[in-house]
Amino acid sequence: MTETDIPALLALRDNPPFEKMHTVAISGMGPVGMVAALRLAQLGHDVIVFEALGGLSAEARASTFHPSSLELLEQLGVVEELHAVGLKAPIYQYRERSGAVLSQMDMTLLEGETAYPYRLQSEQNNLTEIILGKLQDMPNVTLRFNSPVARVERGDRHVRIHLEGGHRDEPILAQWMIACDGAASPTRKSLGIAFEGTTYDDRFLVISTTHEFREDLGEDLAYVSYIYDPTEWGVLLRTPNHWRALFPVTDAETDEEVMSAENMEARMQRLNPKDTPYEIVHRNVYAVNMRSASTYASGQVLLAGDAAHCNNPLGGMGMNSGIHDAWAAVECINAVLTEGVDATHAATLYSELRRDAAINHVQARAQKNYDNMRQDDDAARAEQADQLSAMDRDLFEKREHQRNSAMFTSLRLTLGRLKRELHAVKAPAVSGGQKFSKLLGQGPVYAAGAYDAVSAKLVEQAGFKAVYVPGSAVSASVMGQPDLGYIGLAEMAEAVRRITAATDLPVIVDGDTGYGGVLQAAEAVRRLEQVGAAGIQFEDQLAPKRCGHLAGKALVETEEMVAKVKIAVAERTSAVIIARTDAKGVEGFEGALARAAAYAEAGADLVFAEGVYSLEELTALRDAVRTVVGGRPLMVNLSEAGDSSALPPLELAHEAGVGFLIHPVSAVLAAAEGIAATYQRLLTTGASGKGQEDWKQFTTLLRQDEQLERASRLAAGEA
Ligand SMILES: Cc1cc2nc3c(=O)[nH]c(=O)nc-3n(C[C@H](O)[C@H](O)[C@H](O)COP(=O)(O)OP(=O)(O)OC[C@H]3O[C@@H](n4cnc5c(N)ncnc54)[C@H](O)[C@@H]3O)c2cc1C
Structure with a gap:
């Protein structure tokens, strides 16, 4: 090694070729992982994001963005682009199977409270694609496709990540990790975190069609309708390109039977009879889980989105609550990294707040929607209808209902407590050993x-x-x-x-x-x-x-x-x-x-x-x-x-x-050489060769002027 290597070493220190400690790693480029990545990157953190697939998932899933999420997406600078590929749905309806409207929710009631008094109907992959476009241009972001995370290990204030198949640069190290790798999360599993809850007996069938339902059901058909019926309950909603219907499927039917052309046509005809067959562009049948991880934090790994919790899609809350998780997770990590907040406190608070939101708000509401829509007890159904029409008349209650279903209530609870409690516990002073370990x-x-x-x-x-x-x-x-x-x-x-x-x-x-x-x-x-x-x-x-x-x-x-x-x-x-x-x-x-x-x-x-x-x-x-x-x-x-x-x-x-x-x-x-030369000079010439400028430079190193100024301020009674 030569002295000329040193500049190269300093360059390496700032940009090491491999095995660098990333600030935050994210598994999964679904909507939750992508929101977390963009927010972190915009805050200036170094982020690495792993995705198992070769590109973004294009699976037709979430299609409703609630106002609370739109407000967060505005801060990310993506809300306008999302609107360009979305439909505003200011009204949603609760309908009888017969077509009668039980209650109609007009979200313009929330005008003045939010800039987005509507649901935005847009596919979740529109959001991930918009965010990908932004991340690709950011120097502090590394995106890795075809990189399934296989397992993670908790280190002391860091996380070790192993990919499936093994890679040259493993283990990949990060100070923090946000696991957004979906309901089957290998990250959650490798940390041994239980995913507690139930799987419904019903499965759900989703069918997308080109048919325009407003032609048959009238122009006042809302873009989102919840259909109440003891057996044939369901959801009918509009995405920018299609109408989509959701039906329950009992365990008496196999997936093949459910997905047969005859069965799908029959289900659609029962929903809305018409003379010509439906053109079906997409169908899927899936099991419905209501589950939550036993904790959303393990060391410096935070679980978010479906990796942390999943619920039935009635109310369109899974992705939205995941976006809220991502926001809260980044708030916590950023506070630790930039404001000296204690890491354990931040992770514990995140887990507590978002687990409460998932179980007591999202799942409770999704379960209530499910129970109400398929209620088969006549008296209970009549009572529900009364309650809905009573709410229709009570503006205060209606607004409160809309705040809840727009997910403002749960998000504001989280953000409010983060604001009050996150900074309450500061990290103990960092020891020299910790500083040196981090540098290494x-x-x-x-x-x-x-x-x-x-x-x-x-x-x-x-x-x-x-x-x-x-x-x-x-x-x-x-x-x-x-x-x-x-x-x-x-x-x-x-x-x-x-x-x-x-x-x-x-x-x-x-x-x-x-x-x-x-x-x-x-x-x-x-x-x-x-x-x-x-x-x-x-x-x-x-x-x-x-x-x-x-x-x-x-x-x-x-x-x-x-x-x-x-x-x-x-x-x-x-x-x-x-x-x-x-x-x-x-x-x-x-x-x-x-x-x-x-x-x-x-x-x-x-x-x-x-x-x-x-x-x-x-x-x-x-x-x-x-x-x-x-x-x-x-x-x-x-x-x-x-x-x-x-x-x-x-x-x-x-x-x-x-x-x-x-x-x-x-x-x-x-020092020895300098002192020797100076003393020789003194002996031979009577002068050291140094002067006032040298002394000034030396005392600056010792912060002499700063200290004298401080002494004057103190003497003058200033702080
Ligand atoms: C039919 C249907 C309709 C829905 N409608 C709505 C709705 O309208 N509104 C709403 O809020 N929610 C809705 N949901 C729920 C919503 O789709 C999910 O909650 C949301 O997709 C969760 O986002 P996520 O980013 O956490 O996980 P995902 O979207 O599942 O993304 C996980 C990502 O991680 C990747 N991945 C998986 N394993 C690994 C690994 N080992 N390493 C790296 N990457 C990995 C996956 O390939 C994927 O890209 C609906 C769900 C369904 C099924």
């Missing part, structure tokens, strides 16, 4: 060395994302000694305390051999985490250790180092545990490989391959060690003290599993 998941991390507060500030000012504290530089700066095992835990902890106080970057600490045996290593983890270490590294040299680039090193037995790694993993709160092996220069590559595998097996998060390795060796090492977050489990040293130019080019090394690289001693070398 996002791409290669390149750290420069620091040995005191000023050099740490300079690492941050230069734009590095992490600080590395090498034992060698601390040994030199604190004791004036070479890297031969002079410094102990006390000196290192003090240096780290000063450094972590001076920078917000994660600080990764070279903990030498652990300063003794297993017990001392445990104490080192405790002390170094106390002073803010984000990562702690131990090596397998025999104490007193010597610089990794020197000859004559000796190693402890593998078992002793394994024990140190295990105790470090057990003791740490969140720090990343790094196991360094110096075996390449002592036992050769085979020894290094065996040790690396053993240390990874013991729980090390990263394996530090000290010494010079070829690309093939790095690849073999990567394959021998457990996959950590981000899939790059190796750390290498680019130190000027060794021959790092012999390492493979950076991009290849990265693909071979290198995720953490350090330039540990550049700072101490630069």
Whole structure:
């Protein structure tokens, strides 16, 4: 690896070639997944969306968009395009089979309350196609067709996704996942979440026809009608292209019988007798489920839409409530990502609110519609008719009924509680270890060395994302000694305390051999985490250790180092545990490989391959060690003290599993050289060569002016 590789590494960090940690993954490009994807992308998040099929599903299913959903789609910027391929249905009717209208709901009653006082009749795939057109142009969106999610695993603040058939880049990592993969959701199943509820004895038959029913039933036939009848109940509705009728089918009939041309014609003729046969353009028969997942959140996976709940289609609420889920899920995730809301709180609140909406609003209403439409008790039917006509006369009740069926009530409950409760629990401050883990998941991390507060500030000012504290530089700066095992835990902890106080970057600490045996290593983890270490590294040299680039090193037995790694993993709160092996220069590559595998097996998060390795060796090492977050489990040293130019080019090394690289001693070398030259100049010329400008620059690094200003404000009694 050469110095000229570094810009390439920084580019890789921002745009890694594979195994990047996505912010949010979505399974399913149905209406729910697509709404979630567009909303997240518009909020600036990185989104990856998986769809099992080779394109969008064109299945004829949902065709009614309620006003509450139209309001959300307006915010997404898709409502106009949807109107262009939709029909406004301001009226819906409850009718007797005879044709008599029991009650008529005129949604213009909601004028003033919503810009959309009507149902919009449009196929659900119109919405998914419009959204796809937008997502395709967004740089922060990755769309993957032919990519069925097979299973997911919950990680610590992330999700691992496996696709059917296995892919090169698996597991795919994301901080969050929204499962929108339909009622059979493999995501839900792989998380072991129960899908509780019932399947109706009835199946439903849906038939679409080119016939214009208004010619027979009159121009006042609404675009949506619910037909009440003990046996031949059903729904008649208009989509932009066709009329669609829905009938119940008993379990006495097979699907073949139901779908036969004679049977379908007979059903249509019973609904509306006419002299000529119906031209049927689409038919489907399906089982009807009323089910809900036992929870809508598992770790950072949220279930939405049919993956979370399904209900009978009477009232047209399945997709609409799914769109509401998608909205709420994105609100929660966005609040965690951008406003410091606690992730567990957000996921729990989402689950509670949307499960309540699905069970107590949507399913309850859909079940009531089903019971009312097929009521066979004469007295009960008469009472229902009375209630409907009473509602017709009561404007207040009618408006309330319309708010409910437009799904405003359930959506407003969700949004209201999110507004009040979502921000109530803030996430605890993020530890250095969590920050470092997250960075490792996002791409290669390149750290420069620091040995005191000023050099740490300079690492941050230069734009590095992490600080590395090498034992060698601390040994030199604190004791004036070479890297031969002079410094102990006390000196290192003090240096780290000063450094972590001076920078917000994660600080990764070279903990030498652990300063003794297993017990001392445990104490080192405790002390170094106390002073803010984000990562702690131990090596397998025999104490007193010597610089990794020197000859004559000796190693402890593998078992002793394994024990140190295990105790470090057990003791740490969140720090990343790094196991360094110096075996390449002592036992050769085979020894290094065996040790690396053993240390990874013991729980090390990263394996530090000290010494010079070829690309093939790095690849073999990567394959021998457990996959950590981000899939790059190796750390290498680019130190000027060794021959790092012999390492493979950076991009290849990265693909071979290198995720953490350090330039540990550049700072101490630069400081020594600069100080030496300046002092020579002083001695020979009487002047250092530095002046006021240099001092100004230096004090700016220390934020001197900012602090003086603050002191003045405080003295003047300002906050
Ligand atoms: C006849 C009928 C009429 C209906 N009418 C209405 C209505 O008018 N209004 C209404 O609100 N609701 C209605 N519904 C319900 C509505 O269709 C569903 O609630 C809605 O489709 C749910 O959307 P979804 O995105 O959650 O799931 P889906 O639409 O089922 O989409 C899931 C997507 O995930 C994909 N997928 C599946 N498995 C995987 C996997 N492993 N990995 C990746 N992708 C996967 C699928 O291919 C699909 O594209 C109706 C349903 C039926 C059957």
